Amino acid sequence: MLFNANYSNVNDSYLFSTIAKKVAAYRAAAPDAKVLRLGIGDVTLPLAPAVVDAIRAAAGEMAEKATFRGYGPEQGYDFLREAVRGYYSERGVSVSADEIFISDGAKSDLGNILDLFSQNNTVLVPDPVYPVYVDTNVMAGRRIIYADANEGNGFLPMPDYSVDADIIYICSPNNPTGAAYTVAQLQEWVDYADKKGAVILYDAAYECFIRDEKFARSIYLAKGAENCAIEFCSFSKMAGFTGTRCGWTVVPRAIERGGLSANKMWLRRQTTKFNGVPYIVQRAAAAVFTPEGRAQTEANLAYYRENAKLIAGTLEKLGIWFTGGGHSPYIWFKCPFGMGSWEFFDHLLGNAQVVGTPGAGFGANGEGFFRLSAFGDREDTAEAMERIERLLAK
Numbered sequence: 030m031l032f033n034a035n036y037s038n039v040n041d042s043y044l045f046s047t048i049a050k051k052v053a054a055y056r057a058a059a060p061d062a063k064v065l066r067l068g069i070g071d072v073t074l075p076l077a078p079a080v081v082d083a084i085r086a087a088a089g090e091m092a093e094k095a096t097f098r099g100y101g102p103e104q105g106y107d108f109l110r111e112a113v114r115g116y117y118s119e120r121g122v123s124v125s126a127d128e129i130f131i132s133d134g135a136k137s138d139l140g141n142i143l144d145l146f147s148q149n150n151t152v153l154v155p156d157p158v159y160p161v162y163v164d165t166n167v168m169a170g171r172r173i174i175y176a177d178a179n180e181g182n183g184f185l186p187m188p189d190y191s192v193d194a195d196i197i198y199i200c201s202p203n204n205p206t207g208a209a210y211t212v213a214q215l216q217e218w219v220d221y222a223d224k225k226g227a228v229i230l231y232d233a234a235y236e237c238f239i240r241d242e243k244f245a246r247s248i249y250l251a252k253g254a255e256n257c258a259i260e261f262c263s264f265s266k267m268a269g270f271t272g273t274r275c276g277w278t279v280v281p282r283a284i285e286r287g288g289l290s291a292n293k294m295w296l297r298r299q300t301t302k303f304n305g306v307p308y309i310v311q312r313a314a315a316a317v318f319t320p321e322g323r324a325q326t327e328a329n330l331a332y333y334r335e336n337a338k339l340i341a342g343t344l345e346k347l348g349i350w351f352t353g354g355g356h357s358p359y360i361w362f363k364c365p366f367g368m369g370s371w372e373f374f375d376h377l378l379g380n381a382q383v384v385g386t387p388g389a390g391f392g393a394n395g396e397g398f399f400r401l402s403a404f405g406d407r408e409d410t411a412e413a414m415e416r417i418e419r420l421l422a423k
């Protein structure tokens with residue numbers, strides 16, 4: 030027996046365990062201090078009432094012989110695929126239901142989609158980055174190159190035609206930087222992918238935070254994207270499904286290479302290795318798109334947006350350079366006093382009892398930067414901002 034030796038090349042992620050250790054050590058030394066957590070990448074508000082009602086109703090159906098459901102379609106029930114199709118058509122994006130695949134979340138699909146691609150492809154990922162894109166490709170032994178995201182380009186790298194890539198990752202609005210591409214900027218990426226014969230894996234998990242139509246809520250707003258882009262989206266951040274698990278992936282039928290179709294391959298892959306999302310969860314997800322569900326989830330998003338506004342407003346007042354906030358639950362800023370990411374983490378924890386996420390944990394280009402999340406409590410966020418203002422003013 031031989032193990033997949035590529036696993037020994039996967040970097041151990043010490044980011045969140047190091048944060049937890051540092052916070053625990055601080056708490057042990059200062060048990061009375063009120064530590065405020067603005068480091069979380071998870072939602073905190075509960076599921077919308079319309080969603081919970083749908084879960085209850087679906088559980089009731091499962092309790093009756095006449096309405097009980099066993100195995101469902103691997104690619105998702107029609108009622109949910111149709112609802113997702115409707116969500117796209119609101120924005121003038123036309124995808125057909127058979128191009129939409131329901132899954133247990135974007136993270137699984139982002140990893141699983143790699144089954145479709147040869148190991149010999151070169152992968153282009155932005156730095157800093159959501160670690161899943163890198164680790165899944167390291168596990169498969171693919172060559173990875175990086176697109177520099179930095180202060181100079183507002184953490185929105187643009188294509189470089191001297192670089193050859195086969196698989197391109199784009200996450201917009203971005204985790205960790207909160208930066209979002211405009212439709213015009215995505216058009217440049219689509220044109221580049223088209224020229225290189227590459228595929229774009231577009232992570233739209235945070236599209237729901239965008240309100241200004243200048244920013245793209247889908248890559249399919251760029252012309253020709255249906256020939257080269259696969260889009261991943263999720264109910265996790267949109268409707269608080271991080272623990273409920275549901276997402277979708279759009280695999281256009283137009284993506285074909287060497288006589289193979291990405292859509293047909295993905296259907297084959299899913300029907301072989303996946304048995305679908307629970308009926309109850311799919312009913313819950315469909316309820317997100319009802320008028321009540323929309324209004325209720327939008328109220329939760331508005332709550333997070335308001336937190337983001339508080340954070341962004343404080344940084345503006347302090348004259349600290351940042352990205353995100355307006356169309357993202359993340360605010361990514363330059364550490365003051367020329368501090369390194371971890372140095373600033375310690376400074377903030379020790380002097381303001383506020384926990385954030387050091388940018389260095391997301392890649393080399395994250396050094397010197399810091400991420401705050403708007404997913405916390407309003408009161409905690411407001412208090413954290415008062416403390417940060419006091420600590421960093423003048």
Ligand SMILES: *Cc1c(COP(=O)(O)O)cnc(C)c1O
Pocket residue numbers: 070133134135136137159200204232234262263264265266270271275276
């Ligand atoms: C949270 C998040 C997701 C969503 O993942 P799920 O598996 O659907 O919960 C996807 N991409 C990024 C960058 C994220 O931060």
